[in-house]
Amino acid sequence: MFDLKTNETVIRKSKGWISINWNELIFHRDLLFFLTVREVRAKYAQSILGVSWAIIQPLSTALVFTIIFGKLVRVNSNGIPYILFSYLAMLPWTYFSGSVNDASTSLVNNATLITKVYFPRIFIPVSAAIARTLDLCIGFVILIPLLIIHGRVPGWNLLVLPLLLLILFITSISLCVLFSAMAVQYRDVKHAMNFLLQLFMYTTPVVYSSYSVPKAWQHWYALNPMVGVIEGFRAAFLNLPMPWEWIIMACLVSTVMLIFSTAYFRHKESIFADVV
Amino acid sequence: MSDWAIKVESLSKLYRLGIRNHRADTLFGSAISFVKSPVRNFKKLRGLGKFNNLNDKNIFWALNNISFQVNKGEAIGIVGPNGAGKSTLLKILSRIAEPSFGQARVRGRISSLLEVGTGFHPELTGRDNIYMNGTILGMTKNEIDRKLDQIIDYSGVERHIDTNLKFYSSGMKVRLGFAVAAFMEQEIIIVDEVLAVGDSEFQKKCLGTMGNVASQGRTVLFVSHDLNAVQNLCKRAILLKNGAIVKDGNSTTVVQEYLELKDGETTVLHERKDRTGRGEVMLTDISLIDNDSSRAVPLVLSGSEISFLISYKSINFDQLNQLEIGIDIFGHSRRFITPLHEKVDCRKLNGIPQAGIMECKIANFPLLSGKYRLDVNLYANGKFCDGVRDAFFFEVANGGHYKQPYNNGHGSEGVLVRQDWKIHDPLSKSLAI
Numbered sequence: 001m002f003d004l005k006t007n008e009t010v011i012r013k014s015k016g017w018i019s020i021n022w023n024e025l026i027f028h029r030d031l032l033f034f035l036t037v038r039e040v041r042a043k044y045a046q047s048i049l050g051v052s053w054a055i056i057q058p059l060s061t062a063l064v065f066t067i068i069f070g071k072l073v074r075v076n077s078n079g080i081p082y083i084l085f086s087y088l089a090m091l092p093w094t095y096f097s098g099s100v101n102d103a104s105t106s107l108v109n110n111a112t113l114i115t116k117v118y119f120p121r122i123f124i125p126v127s128a129a130i131a132r133t134l135d136l137c138i139g140f141v142i143l144i145p146l147l148i149i150h151g152r153v154p155g156w157n158l159l160v161l162p163l164l165l166l167i168l169f170i171t172s173i174s175l176c177v178l179f180s181a182m183a184v185q186y187r188d189v190k191h192a193m194n195f196l197l198q199l200f201m202y203t204t205p206v207v208y209s210s211y212s213v214p215k216a217w218q219h220w221y222a223l224n225p226m227v228g229v230i231e232g233f234r235a236a237f238l239n240l241p242m243p244w245e246w247i248i249m250a251c252l253v254s255t256v257m258l259i260f261s262t263a264y265f266r267h268k269e270s271i272f273a274d275v276v
Numbered sequence: 277m278s279d280w281a282i283k284v285e286s287l288s289k290l291y292r293l294g295i296r297n298h299r300a301d302t303l304f305g306s307a308i309s310f311v312k313s314p315v316r317n318f319k320k321l322r323g324l325g326k327f328n329n330l331n332d333k334n335i336f337w338a339l340n341n342i343s344f345q346v347n348k349g350e351a352i353g354i355v356g357p358n359g360a361g362k363s364t365l366l367k368i369l370s371r372i373a374e375p376s377f378g379q380a381r382v383r384g385r386i387s388s389l390l391e392v393g394t395g396f397h398p399e400l401t402g403r404d405n406i407y408m409n410g411t412i413l414g415m416t417k418n419e420i421d422r423k424l425d426q427i428i429d430y431s432g433v434e435r436h437i438d439t440n441l442k443f444y445s446s447g448m449k450v451r452l453g454f455a456v457a458a459f460m461e462q463e464i465i466i467v468d469e470v471l472a473v474g475d476s477e478f479q480k481k482c483l484g485t486m487g488n489v490a491s492q493g494r495t496v497l498f499v500s501h502d503l504n505a506v507q508n509l510c511k512r513a514i515l516l517k518n519g520a521i522v523k524d525g526n527s528t529t530v531v532q533e534y535l536e537l538k539d540g541e542t543t544v545l546h547e548r549k550d551r552t553g554r555g556e557v558m559l560t561d562i563s564l565i566d567n568d569s570s571r572a573v574p575l576v577l578s579g580s581e582i583s584f585l586i587s588y589k590s591i592n593f594d595q596l597n598q599l600e601i602g603i604d605i606f607g608h609s610r611r612f613i614t615p616l617h618e619k620v621d622c623r624k625l626n627g628i629p630q631a632g633i634m635e636c637k638i639a640n641f642p643l644l645s646g647k648y649r650l651d652v653n654l655y656a657n658g659k660f661c662d663g664v665r666d667a668f669f670f671e672v673a674n675g676g677h678y679k680q681p682y683n684n685g686h687g688s689e690g691v692l693v694r695q696d697w698k699i700h701d702p703l704s705k706s707l708a709i
Binding site for chain 2: 007008009010011012013014028030031033034035037038041042045046112113114115116117118119185186270271273274275
């Protein structure tokens with residue numbers, strides 16, 4: 001631990017659970033910025049469509065869902081045009097699944113960095129999550145014409161959006177941090193990721209509405225913080241009643257997740273260089 | 277005692293050796309073993325970072341109870357054979373890996389250069405990579421902004437600075453990486469073998485910069501196989517072997533001790549494991565023959581006629597069409613002296629034997645008295661087949677042939693040149709012959 005007062009670092013085996021060293025993170029903040037820039041640049045380098053992929057992916061998925069679940073299966077979307085209904089879910093969901101997917105392999109992919117130089121390792125999965133916010137922002141731009149076409153004007157509910165985004169970031173970052181640390185020691189994470197995210201999507205109201213879940217189960221269902229985020233998104237943009245109960249639940253669950261995953265990460269951090 | 281910068285106290289580091297899996301020999305056995313394998317794998321993976329039973333024979337002590345102290349402003353070299361624990365020590369001091377026992381205390385900011393250009397990304401431009409690499413080495417963006425022009429200038433790649441790194445040659449990447457490192461401002465700098473890359477001019481530049489860093493009163497820890505560089509840069513050196521400190525003291529005496537350690541453990545050439553190359557043809561033996569006595573000797577006289585005999589054996593090639601051998605003779609402290617080289621082709625010869633001896637005869641052997649070592653590289657059918665570092669050691673004593681009454685003084689190895697001297701008197705018209 002580097003001590004600013006005595007200008008001395010003591011290097012010894014760390015024991016038990018270690019809290020985050022905020023001073024160190026602040027000292028290295030420029031590194032987080034450049035890691036994020038690197039992540040973004042590298043992702044869209046040498047591609048024809050470049051950043052447009054950030055629009056194509058959620059929009060085309062929403063279109064496919066509209067055809068299958070909106071027209072063929074006729075899932076109940078509470079009277080909301082299905083394309084809006086699914087796109088508003090796809091926006092946060094694409095961010096969530098994309099960042100967790102990117103981050104889960106991030107530490108392993110950066111093994112050369114981890115074994116050659118010291119810096120706060122948590123920046124690697126976190127930068128992968130931050131890099132995805134660019135896609136999210138671009139996704140919002142497409143939302144505007146979609147809303148106009150369907151004649152929907154967001155009202156005061158939109159003020160809740162920052163809180164919803166915060167929950168989304170906390171949830172994503174905690175899983176990014178958790179899975180990246182697990183993948184260093186257990187490569188099974190890489191194989192399980194796609195499949196887990198797919199399962200997770202079906203426990204999240206992406207293609208259906210949370211209100212179709214039986215009342216008695218809804219409390220348990222809302223333990224998934226993405227329920228609050230997605231239903232919150234729909235309510236914020238379409239002026240529906242805010243599902244506060246779910247949002248508050250999401251706040252609590254995501255905070256617990258963040259504390260647990262950072263603690264796990266810090267606990268495992270010391271052996272990264274030895275086992276990666 | 278004066279002010280210390282690094283204090284290492286009974287430091288140890290354990291690693292787990294790879295454990296060979298039990299192999300079942302029946303179909304039923306393998307089925308059972310397959311079912312059980314997740315549990316076994318889980319235990320193995322979880323155990324990677326845990327050491328509960330120290331008597332476990334699968335535990336390897338990379339560092340074993342090491343203590344030393346480095347004073348502020350001191351440049352210290354760390355030498356030792358492969359696997360001695362040098363890199364492990366540097367990794368612990370630069371906080372990449374944690375020690376298993378003991379502790380190290382470091383005063384001041386520390387920066388480690390275990391690799392040139394850490395974090396470089398091929399899709400970023402040279403300029404962006406300077407920021408990337410710089411921040412990874414612990415600089416802030418402001419600091420890099422201020423030094424950017426100097427860094428670019430030092431790297432010598434100004435013209436390509438806005439080109440993506442993937443279009444750089446490997447030399448340019450190394451130069452850019454070292455340029456960033458050269459402008460680090462941390463009080464303590466840890467360097468591992470980074471000078472082994474790049475051309476000789478670049479290496480000279482790096483060594484100069486390292487010398488400057490040391491003379492600025494910053495503390496430098498330097499690991500290298502280039503013993504010359506260690507002696508030039510560092511007053512003090514530490515010799516590590518099998519994870520323990522063998523000697524700590526003046527760099528010249530430590531290097532000497534290291535070389536003697538190395539001399540003592542020469543194994544028979546064909547049993548050596550530390551070889552490079554693809555292995556289709558192997559070097560099996562090297563000897564030095566004094567042609568007067570026709571006997572293999574460890575010591576020859578300068579000026580005598582000698583032969584190097586290099587035996588080889590083809591392992592995988594059915595036919596040898598071409599055989600090329602390169603010997604590099606070094607002085608005792610691995611200062612390069614001279615190369616010997618030959619290429620034989622079966623078109624000129626009536627076939628090359630599958631196993632044979634190549635003889636290199638040298639008349640009036642022109643080396644100064646001293647200790648020498650040589651590296652041998654063997655190419656067959658255009659492929660690099662075998663290379664052995666320090667394959668052979670020999671000694672030369674003054675033979676009188678070159679009429680050297682003058683003692684070269686330092687006992688340093690070198691080359692003798694056949695010479696003729698005359699004296700001219702500019703006042704007399706006729707030449708004194």
